[in-house]
Amino acid sequence: MAFIGIVAFIAALLISVMIHEAGHYLTAKKFGMKVTEFFIGFGKKIWSTQRGETEFGVKAIPAGGYCRIVGMSPREELSEADSDRAFVKAGVGQRLIVLGAGSFLHFVIGFVLLLTLFLSVGVTSVTSTIENVSECIPQKANEVCSEKSVPSPAKKVGILPGDKVIKINGQIYEEWVDVIGIIRASSGKQIEITVERNGMPMNFLVTPASRDLNGEKVGVLGVINTVGTITYAPFTATAKATKYTGEILKNSLTSLFTLPAKIPDLVRQTFGGEKRDEQGLVGVVGVARVSGETASTDVLTVREKVATFILIIASLNLFVGMFNLLPLLPLDGGHMAVAIADGVRNFLARRRGFSKPAPFDVERLAPITMVVFIFMASLSLLLLTADIFNPIRLNF
Numbered sequence: 001m002a003f004i005g006i007v008a009f010i011a012a013l014l015i016s017v018m019i020h021e022a023g024h025y026l027t028a029k030k031f032g033m034k035v036t037e038f039f040i041g042f043g044k045k046i047w048s049t050q051r052g053e054t055e056f057g058v059k060a061i062p063a064g065g066y067c068r069i070v071g072m073s074p075r076e077e078l079s080e081a082d083s084d085r086a087f088v089k090a091g092v093g094q095r096l097i098v099l100g101a102g103s104f105l106h107f108v109i110g111f112v113l114l115l116t117l118f119l120s121v122g123v124t125s126v127t128s129t130i131e132n133v134s135e136c137i138p139q140k141a142n143e144v145c146s147e148k149s150v151p152s153p154a155k156k157v158g159i160l161p162g163d164k165v166i167k168i169n170g171q172i173y174e175e176w177v178d179v180i181g182i183i184r185a186s187s188g189k190q191i192e193i194t195v196e197r198n199g200m201p202m203n204f205l206v207t208p209a210s211r212d213l214n215g216e217k218v219g220v221l222g223v224i225n226t227v228g229t230i231t232y233a234p235f236t237a238t239a240k241a242t243k244y245t246g247e248i249l250k251n252s253l254t255s256l257f258t259l260p261a262k263i264p265d266l267v268r269q270t271f272g273g274e275k276r277d278e279q280g281l282v283g284v285v286g287v288a289r290v291s292g293e294t295a296s297t298d299v300l301t302v303r304e305k306v307a308t309f310i311l312i313i314a315s316l317n318l319f320v321g322m323f324n325l326l327p328l329l330p331l332d333g334g335h336m337a338v339a340i341a342d343g344v345r346n347f348l349a350r351r352r353g354f355s356k357p358a359p360f361d362v363e364r365l366a367p368i369t370m371v372v373f374i375f376m377a378s379l380s381l382l383l384l385t386a387d388i389f390n391p392i393r394l395n396f
Contacts, residue, residue, distance in 0.1 A: 005295025005309070009288045010062065012313045014040055016109055016320070017065040023101030024067040025054075031094045034085040037068035063284075069098070072335075074359050088359040092343035099336045106321030111245045113314035118237035121307050122229035126176045128165045130154075130195075134222040137209040150209050152222030157204045159195060159223065166201065167194035174236065176225060183208050187219035229303055248315050252322040263379070270386040278392055283383030287316060289391050329362065329369040338362050 018040055028035050034053060039045075041059035048057025071078055071086020078086055087095065117123065136149035143149065165179060166172065169192050173179045182191065187210040194203050208219030232240060262281050269276050282290075294300065294308045327337040338360050345357050 003292065005292040006288045008295070008309065009291035009312070012309075013284070013316070014062055014065075016106065016313070016317050019105050019109060020102040020320075020324075021065045021067040023105040024069070024098055027098045027101045028067070028069050028087070031090055031098065032085055033087055033090060033098070034070045034082055035067060036070060037066070039067075040065040042066075073363050074361050075363055092339050092346065095339040095342075096336055099332045099339065100325070102332055103321040103324045106317045106324070107245070107249075110248065110314045110318035110321070111241055113310050113317070114244050115237055115241040117307055117310045117314070118232050118240045119234065120231060121303065121310060122231040123307060124227060124304055125230050126225050127228045127230060128173075128176050128179065129226045129228075130159065130161055130163045130165070130223045131226040132161055132224040133159060134224070137211055137220050137222055139211060150211075153206045153209050153220075154222040157206045159193070159204060159206070159221075160197070163195035163197050163202075165193060166196050168192070170194070174232070183221050184213075184218040187211075187217050189219070193221075229301075229307075245318065248318045249322055252319040255319070256323060256326065263382075266382060266386055270382060270390055273390070276386065276390055276392045281379075281383060281386075282392055283380065283387050285384055286387035286392055287312065289387065328372045329365055330373060334369075334372075335362070338365075 021038060021040070025035055025038055036054060038054055038056045039048075039059050040057075041062045042064060043059050043061040046058045046060055048055050050056075069087045070076065070082050071088050074088050076086070083089070087098070090098075133155045134145075134152040135155065136143075136145035136152055138145070139150065165176075168179055168182050173182070186208050188207060190205055190207045192203055193206055194201055196202075206221065208221050210217050211220045212218075231237075259281070262277075265274075265277060266281050268274050269280070291309060291312060294305055294312075297305075300308065324331050325333040325336070328334045329338075342357075342360050345360070349355065349357055
């Protein structure tokens with residue numbers, strides 16, 4: 001099963017790469033640019049086929065892919081037939097669309113996967129169905145229910161295991177976490193709870209008991225709810241997918257800003273024998289290992305395994321999309337920064353009555369590009385070493 005999980009992760013990763021490059025390819029063709037190569041992987045060519053002016057194929061190292069558009073640099077020598085179809089000859093807006101299409105599709109993949117998760121696969125959560133009703137409300141962790149204990153409000157009014165809470169004070173709540181919020185805020189205050197029992201609604205007037213939680217008095221009903229897989233209606237699923245997409249993107253941006261500070265910790269964990277931080281940096285091999293462990297564990301149901309895998313792939317796509325927009329060459333974000341600089345130079349030239357300047361020569365930034373490349377390669381090698389010799393372990 002672990003092998004299946006790893007293979008599924010690699011397949012999902014390569015499909016994501018293919019969709020990313022398809023974004024560049026389709027938008028470039030839309031604007032009349034010439035695309036000569038579309039390859040998944042790097043290194044030695046394994047297979048390829050010619051379709052029109054583009055060679056499509058697969059290379060030996062499954063570590064990404066590329067889409068070669070002619071004229072990415074003003075220095076590139078082009079035939080007369082290709083000169084007007086060069087990337088640098090396109091308008092700044094068109095260049096930005098082509099460059100940003102890859103990351104945009106990563107965001108689309110992430111959103112669609114999350115939508116699928118909430119809409120059909122479902123997420124494991126506490127449901128609104130009551131599993132057990134307590135005899136009392138313990139005020140201390142080791143308290144045993146007795147005649148002196150605070151009686152359970154739920155038991156007192158006749159709420160039973162199997163009842164499903166459908167309304168609080170006449171209002172429907174889809175999430176049990178929202179119901180908990182109402183109950184906790186109603187310490188000593190009477191509320192109306194509507195439950196479904198044997199297909200019929202029943203109303204109960206109940207006053208939540210008071211219990212100390214971190215120095216704060218909160219209301220407690222005295223029930224334990226079942227844990228199950230929950231799916232949502234299309235509108236709710238869309239709202240949740242949108243919310244979680246935004247949260248993952250926000251966390252990805254935070255991770256990128258804090259990445260340099262985490263590298264010393266990763267070095268100590270890799271070579272000093274420290275335990276890997278589950279919230280720290282992890283590479284592709286580490287994520288593949290996590291996918292394998294998820295697939296092989298007996299703790300999760302098949303549905304929970306699928307949900308976890310979808311969440312991993314969605315999060316990875318959203319992170320990669322955000323990472324690829326960093327204004328650093330050779331990333332797409334670096335090329336977008338150059339295109340924006342060209343747009344600013346063109347605007348200033350028009351304002352001053354000058355002719356349009358030549359596109360910025362991206363090859364002049366080769367030293368900076370090399371520094372970024374060396375940093376990324378070194379970090380990838382460090383992550384590979386850490387993921388092999390001191391991997392992150394899941395606590396199933």
